[in-house]
Amino acid sequence: MPKISHKGKKMPESPIRKLVPFAESAKKRGVNVFHLNIGQPDIKTPDIALEAIKNNTIEVLAYSRSEGSDEYRQKLANYYQQHDINVAANEIIITTGGSEALLFAMGSVCDPGDEIIIPEPFYANYNGFSTASGVQIVPVISKIEDNFALPPIEEFEKLISSNTKAILICNPGNPTGYLYSKEEIQKLAEIVKQYDLFLIADEVYREFVYDNVQHQSVLSNFGLEENAIIIDSVSKRYSMCGARIGCLVSKNKDVISTALKFAQARLSPPTFAQIASEAALETPQSYFDEVTVEYKARRDLLISELGTIEGIKVASPKGAFYCVVELPVDNADKFAQWLLEDFNVNNETVMVAPAAGFYSSKGFGTKQIRIAYVLKKEDLIAAVKILKAGITEYNKH
Structure with a gap:
């Protein structure tokens, strides 16, 4: 058999x-x-996104560009700039959900057998993505007694080996809801720069923060232009889980050019869903x-x-x-x-x-x-x- x-x-x-x-x-x-x-x-879901689909006059539902449409990426860059994340359209690759962005990120920075350090508990599908990519997750444990705050940076340092390629965080966290502080992101920034690692940040819940605390993106003034990779998605932000549109964002040109090859191999992200996602960017505050x-x-x-x-x-x-x-x-x-x-x-x-x-x-x-x-x-x-x-x-x- x-x-x-x-x-x-x-x-x-x-x-x-x-x-x-x-x-x-x-x-x-x-x-x-x-x-x-x-x-x-x-x-x-915002009406503006749904109306963009209902009122569309497309007669041929064609492939989009592998990296996503120019119009959507430019508007997305404008969105990030409003959130103190200074990136250009050519530093964004549109993906089929944040899931594909994570797969592209792992494929771009890791070879089979390489390691990514992740504070746990973490989004369960990181286990699946790492298995699919041949990547080894090295967990660093955060505790419910500490409200799942970032473990001491010394615990990360103990786990770094010649196979370590990145640290991956989810901020705010799934499943914990923990929001990393500016001081915690700064500590991570220092260690990834010291050891020439990538810092991959899953920021799909960026808008959902409470108690007058501000979200800290890894691409906001931490000096991580060569180290940071943002994973993002419209799924939660606009209650558009079924659209399956996400993106990978990085100012590292090698990361973008490599991720683009993975994007080309799967042809293109969904055209209609990009139209809806582009319209959703007009959603009022x-x-x-x-x-x-x-x-x-x-x-x-x-x-x-x-x-x-x-x-x-x-x-x-x-x-x-x-x-x-x-x-x-x-x-x-x-x-x-x-x-x-x-x-x-x-x-x-x-x-x-x-x-x-x-x-x-x-x-x-x-x-x-x-x-x-x-x-x-x-x-x-x-x-x-x-x-x-x-x-x-x-x-x-």
Whole structure:
């Protein structure tokens, strides 16, 4: 019988999506499932983006340029300049989602067997991207007790070897919601310059920051013109996850020219989705002001409600729309599946994302879950009540 590749066998399942069959089965039994497991915003996509598609008169849906359309990249450069990120259109490559941008970044700076240091827990698909690229993740552990702040820079330095090519951060963080301070980014800037490494920053949640704290981009005045690579996406910013448009941004000409070769190999990013994304750049600031107020209110409500559950630890996020919660259960994976298979309150249950899949270190996060607070407030209240009742019932067994 033909055999599957070793790489294919090593590809991890998504901790976010692997429970979907159990959720679908629950729904077929008539159980309403509150989805706290996935970062799919319920915020409406800006009308201006949708109208750009509806009112388009394209007669031939042709390839776009491999690096993305000139018009979109120029407008995107203007957007970055408004956020104190001074880049030009030719320093941007449009990708099919932030996911492809990460794959291009890894392919451009790493050979098989090379290493990237990443603070964990981290976005689960970094595990998949690294496996697909033949790259080794070297984790440096951040702790819920420290609110998942940047680990001491000495911990990074201990892990640097001749195979180390980059440090990768997500800022604000998925799954933690942690927002790195200017001082923390400065420490990372100093170490990557000292050891000639790249600093790859996944900044897709840039707009979602709370408590009057400012987001710090790696391309804002840290002297990282040759070291920094930004990964970005329209998915969360404009509630356009299905558009699958992202980008890779760098002032390093070798990075851009190399990433372009990967872009040429896959031909081009989606034409219609670029049109929608270009139009979305005209979204007024009032949209983001309203969205940020709504997410902050949801965060505050969620943290307050979770605080009523005895024995849990909750990290308080400063950005994005996630938080990591440590539960008083033996195993969060088993608990999450049990919630969907065997438990409901008035025919309702919740779906969460077990956090072990957001670590690469074995045995970490086994009692933790990630909650995405992308539901309206009344649904968050109902979901936490079900979670509380579920913990009590589960621990009786």
